[in-house]
Amino acid sequence: MASITSKPVLVTLRQLLSELRRQSPTKKLAENQMVRYIFDQYRKYQTTDQQLCKAIDEMHFRARTYHNYLHHSRKYKELNTEFKGKGERSIEETANMVGFKLPHDPKP
Amino acid sequence: MKQAVGGGIIATRKRFYKGTAVIQNDNKWEVTLDHRRLKTPNGNVLTVGNEPLARVVAVEWDSQNETISQATMHLTALCNTALDNPGKLTSHDIVNYLLEHYPTDTLLFYSEDEEELRDLQERKWTPILDWFQKTFNVKQELANSIQPPPVFTETRAVLARHFLSYDFAALTAINFGVEALKSPILMLACMERRVVPEEAVLLARLEEEYQLERWGRVPWAHGLSQADLTARVSAALLLVHCATEKHAIKTKSAQDSQ
Numbered sequence: 001m002a003s004i005t006s007k008p009v010l011v012t013l014r015q016l017l018s019e020l021r022r023q024s025p026t027k028k029l030a031e032n033q034m035v036r037y038i039f040d041q042y043r044k045y046q047t048t049d050q051q052l053c054k055a056i057d058e059m060h061f062r063a064r065t066y067h068n069y070l071h072h073s074r075k076y077k078e079l080n081t082e083f084k085g086k087g088e089r090s091i092e093e094t095a096n097m098v099g100f101k102l103p104h105d106p107k108p
Numbered sequence: 109m110k111q112a113v114g115g116g117i118i119a120t121r122k123r124f125y126k127g128t129a130v131i132q133n134d135n136k137w138e139v140t141l142d143h144r145r146l147k148t149p150n151g152n153v154l155t156v157g158n159e160p161l162a163r164v165v166a167v168e169w170d171s172q173n174e175t176i177s178q179a180t181m182h183l184t185a186l187c188n189t190a191l192d193n194p195g196k197l198t199s200h201d202i203v204n205y206l207l208e209h210y211p212t213d214t215l216l217f218y219s220e221d222e223e224e225l226r227d228l229q230e231r232k233w234t235p236i237l238d239w240f241q242k243t244f245n246v247k248q249e250l251a252n253s254i255q256p257p258p259v260f261t262e263t264r265a266v267l268a269r270h271f272l273s274y275d276f277a278a279l280t281a282i283n284f285g286v287e288a289l290k291s292p293i294l295m296l297a298c299m300e301r302r303v304v305p306e307e308a309v310l311l312a313r314l315e316e317e318y319q320l321e322r323w324g325r326v327p328w329a330h331g332l333s334q335a336d337l338t339a340r341v342s343a344a345l346l347l348v349h350c351a352t353e354k355h356a357i358k359t360k361s362a363q364d365s366q
Contacts, residue, residue, distance in 0.1 A: 020167070023167070023171035024170065033129070033130075033163070034164075034166075034167045037160075037163055057301070058301070058349075061301045061304070061349075062160075065305060065345050065346055066164065066346060068305045068338055068339075068341075069164075069183075069305075069338075069339060069342035069343055069346060072306070072334075072336075072338035072339040072342065073182075073335075075331070075335040076180060076332060076335035076336050077180060079328055079332045079335060080332065083328035083332070
């Protein structure tokens with residue numbers, strides 16, 4: 001069964017930290033509250049206990065879920081910015097295309 | 109604050125806070141943006157019943173750049189919906205909706221026309237369907253052509269009982285996940301930790317993945333859809349699991365003290 005130092009658990013932890021580093025405004029992970037919280041949680045489950053084995057699996061699953069969330073949210077934003085169209089031309093641009101200038105708006 | 113984008117106008121907010129934090133208030137947790145408490149659209153203070161959920165919401169706000177991209181903040185949106193309940197729903201409404209969705213579950217509809225696709229579906233979906241029937245002790249037929257399959261009354265009863273064991277906030281999230289996956293069975297598989305959200309979305313989109321292997325991938329459309337759905341389902345699942353963890357911990361400490 002899973003132990004807190006097993007490879008899959010550590011891989012997930014590394015992936016999770018990588019995502020958090022990318023998304024955090026302060027690049028220093030040590031200052032990141034969520035990172036500290038995650039380490040606290042991982043340490044809590046360090047005592048190998050038969051009863052807690054299931055709890056470790058649950059915690060690992062939660063970490064994978066959170067990683068899914070961070071990773072795919074980021075991917076979505078990146079794809080959106082990469083492939084976003086310019087949008088419609090503004091009225092001014094359209095007018096310029098045919099050589100017109102916009103009328104001045106009267107002062108209110 | 110409005111910002112012109114090309115010819116269109118979208119309402120966007122600039123990031124108006126430097127840092128985020130969580131605070132505890134009795135048994136509830138709240139999120140602060142600098143010194144302000146985060147509120148729902150209806151003006152209620154955003155409170156959640158557990159620390160991890162508050163923390164991931166705080167991170168959601170902290171990871172915003174200069175402009176707040178509210179459309180992608182699914183965790184916050186789910187908390188808002190649960191608290192404000194704009195649709196004026198009850199838990200029973202949501203459960204009924206889920207039960208109505210069940211006969212049209214994607215996993216019950218195998219391809220009739222394409223043998224290769226059907227093979228793929230059998231390889232990928234059958235294990236989940238077997239797991240589902242075994243775990244919930246129900247029998248479920250597949251659909252015949254485009255007609256939804258019959259559902260035993262007992263199956264409806266089992267599913268209803270199971271869904272009703274979740275509170276309103278969790279049900280809001282479950283609903284959200286089911287809508288993204290178009291499959292109550294896949295959402296249940298996530299909730300029971302049989303699959304992670306990423307896998308669930310791949311299974312939900314099996315036919316699309318199959319078709320685009322054959323006909324070519326349109327990266328922005330398909331990648332975008334994949335990322336969007338996985339973000340939604342994982343947000344929903346986080347909320348459900350955070351909400352139910354508290355319950356599990358309470359049970360354990362009750363046993364310990366005996």
